[in-house]
Amino acid sequence: MRLAEGIRRVGFRKWYERQLLQSHGHLVLTFLCLVAVFGALEAMRGTLGWAERVEELATLVLCVGTGLWALRRYLYLLNHAELAASQADCPQCKAYGRLDLVQSDDSGERVTVRCRGCGHGWRIEV
Numbered sequence: 001m002r003l004a005e006g007i008r009r010v011g012f013r014k015w016y017e018r019q020l021l022q023s024h025g026h027l028v029l030t031f032l033c034l035v036a037v038f039g040a041l042e043a044m045r046g047t048l049g050w051a052e053r054v055e056e057l058a059t060l061v062l063c064v065g066t067g068l069w070a071l072r073r074y075l076y077l078l079n080h081a082e083l084a085a086s087q088a089d090c091p092q093c094k095a096y097g098r099l100d101l102v103q104s105d106d107s108g109e110r111v112t113v114r115c116r117g118c119g120h121g122w123r124i125e126v
């Protein structure tokens with residue numbers, strides 16, 4: 001979910017929480033893929049024929065690819081959420097995450113927000 005859409009639909013704090021949950025879900029997937037890679041390597045040791053070995057190799061490649069994708073997605077979502085969170089403090093009253101969306105660009109990643117406490121406006125770019 002894009003930053004602008006997230007702030008509009010559920011508010012900044014919920015959006016941030018969901019980004020963290022989603023990113024850590026990808027970290028769990030990375031770990032599961034790592035376990036599957038070790039399983040595939042162990043299975044390859046016991047195979048004798050080329051047909052079985054090709055199957056195990058295909059499993060290994062699939063798990064490595066999925067694991068790398070999940071790790072990349074984990075890092076992207078985590079960095080994305082942290083970058084937004086580092087800009088979520090009101091510059092005037094220092095309230096964290098208490099903001100409303102005022103305006104966003106087409107990408108939904110550069111937003112103008114307003115503090116709910118003091119009404120000060122600023123931009124968040126991720």
Ligand SMILES: [Zn+2]
Binds near residue numbers: 090095115119120
């Ligand atoms: Zn404020």
